[in-house]
Amino acid sequence: MKRKAAVIGATGSIGCQTADVLYANSDRFETVLLTAHEHSSELECMAGRLKAKRWGLTSTTPLSALLDIDIDIAVIAASGSSATRDIYELAKRGITLAIANKESIVMAGKFITAAAKQSGGVILPVDSEHSAIFQCLKGNDQKYVSRLVLTASGGAFRSFSPAELKDVTVKQAIEHPNWKMGKKISVDSATMMNKGLELIEASCLFDIPPDKLDVVIHPESLIHSFVAFTDSSVLAQAALADMRIPIAYALGYPDRIDSCAKEVDFTIPFNLTFHPPEKGRYPCFELAKAALIAGRQADIIALNAANDIAVSAFLTNRIGFTMIKPVVEKILMREYNLYSEPNNIDEVLDIDRSVRSHAAEVLEKFLQKSFELESL
Numbered sequence: 001m002k003r004k005a006a007v008i009g010a011t012g013s014i015g016c017q018t019a020d021v022l023y024a025n026s027d028r029f030e031t032v033l034l035t036a037h038e039h040s041s042e043l044e045c046m047a048g049r050l051k052a053k054r055w056g057l058t059s060t061t062p063l064s065a066l067l068d069i070d071i072d073i074a075v076i077a078a079s080g081s082s083a084t085r086d087i088y089e090l091a092k093r094g095i096t097l098a099i100a101n102k103e104s105i106v107m108a109g110k111f112i113t114a115a116a117k118q119s120g121g122v123i124l125p126v127d128s129e130h131s132a133i134f135q136c137l138k139g140n141d142q143k144y145v146s147r148l149v150l151t152a153s154g155g156a157f158r159s160f161s162p163a164e165l166k167d168v169t170v171k172q173a174i175e176h177p178n179w180k181m182g183k184k185i186s187v188d189s190a191t192m193m194n195k196g197l198e199l200i201e202a203s204c205l206f207d208i209p210p211d212k213l214d215v216v217i218h219p220e221s222l223i224h225s226f227v228a229f230t231d232s233s234v235l236a237q238a239a240l241a242d243m244r245i246p247i248a249y250a251l252g253y254p255d256r257i258d259s260c261a262k263e264v265d266f267t268i269p270f271n272l273t274f275h276p277p278e279k280g281r282y283p284c285f286e287l288a289k290a291a292l293i294a295g296r297q298a299d300i301i302a303l304n305a306a307n308d309i310a311v312s313a314f315l316t317n318r319i320g321f322t323m324i325k326p327v328v329e330k331i332l333m334r335e336y337n338l339y340s341e342p343n344n345i346d347e348v349l350d351i352d353r354s355v356r357s358h359a360a361e362v363l364e365k366f367l368q369k370s371f372e373l374e375s376l
């Protein structure tokens with residue numbers, strides 16, 4: 001019998017790549033639901049290709065209104081933090097969730113994984129580093145894990161000097177050297193906030209303390225992460241930088257299905273390089289890492305929201321690239337330690353909302369101040 005698949009956020013980068021995998025494996029999957037936020041023509045076109053039973057725009061129809069159907073597996077490919085409530089509701093229904101959306105795990109991973117556990121649902125990672133770790137952990141008892149090491153490409157500006165970074169444009173920031181991704185995650189990759197969010201995601205998904213998590217810069221993006229074990233062995237997962245591979249792994253799990261991706265070509269010589277992140281070069285990464293080590297979930301929610309606000313300000317040309325970190329920091333000066341730890345998803349979303357409304361004020365003041373300084 002075919003598995004009934006849904007794709008939430010089907011028109012984006014992860015969504016379109018999921019559609020490729022579903023199409024190539026149409027003998028295994030029946031697409032029962034596709035959602036997008038507002039791009040209706042792209043969604044209709046995809047629905048035709050996949051012969052989807054149902055599709056809808058979440059900007060006009062809440063996801064809950066589209067869910068009166070059977071779903072075996074849902075790929076969560078929506079961007080940003082706004083899908084967090086929907087992901088939690090899907091987890092409560094016991095549906096297998098293939099989650100690409102890291103913001104929801106960063107904000108509410110504890111509550112989403114608990115809801116899935118209680119309903120008998122399974123959470124499968126799609127983020128390439130987390131899929132790599134998940135694959136390396138398979139068949140190994142967690143008690144033998146000594147470290148998880150996430151690889152990072154170093155982002156679009158890894159070879160830029162601090163002076164060059166000042167003038168980078170939105171266009172440059174959204175062109176990642178190795179991956180083709182949505183705008184927000186491309187900017188997060190350039191600042192390396194993405195890798196900080198991924199450390200938090202890994203800590204939650206694999207229940208690993210921060211002192212057992214590392215990051216290594218690997219510009220070729222061929223190794224997607226390492227797992228080190230207590231006997232000093234290290235396992236790695238390697239593949240070309242193509243998100244259809246982790247998507248296919250999650251969709252087919254525990255089988256390996258056609259990902260449509262190219263294989264690594266071992267007939268051509270190639271070198272792989274690794275080095276630790278240089279101190280001071282990636283301040284956003286350091287902010288996120290510090291929040292993870294401090295361990296206050298309310299502050300992690302604040303960090304995620306502050307970053308969303310700063311990245312949208314950059315994407316709409318209101319602040320420069322090097323202002324992203326100072327804006328995040330300015331917002332957090334007020335928000336850190338302001339909230340009690342959340343006890344449920346509603347409290348998570350309350351903190352998120354509150355930070356965003358304060359952040360808008362902070363951003364306006366920040367812009368006003370830079371304008372005044374510029375006019376001096």
Ligand code: NDP
Nearest residue numbers: 009011012013014036037038039078079082100101181182
């Ligand atoms: P995109 O921006 O390319 O796509 C986002 C998708 O989400 C679109 O279908 C969009 O619909 C939909 N969407 C936008 N706003 C909302 C909203 N408010 N509520 C529900 N759906 C919404 O993003 P990506 O595909 O790049 O990323 C998706 C997620 O996966 C992110 O969390 C990202 O961090 C994560 N991820 C992405 C990777 C990648 O390679 N792209 C790699 C690893 C993780 P519409 O088109 O109608 O606006």
Ligand code: MG
Nearest residue numbers: 127128129198
């Ligand atoms: Mg990743």
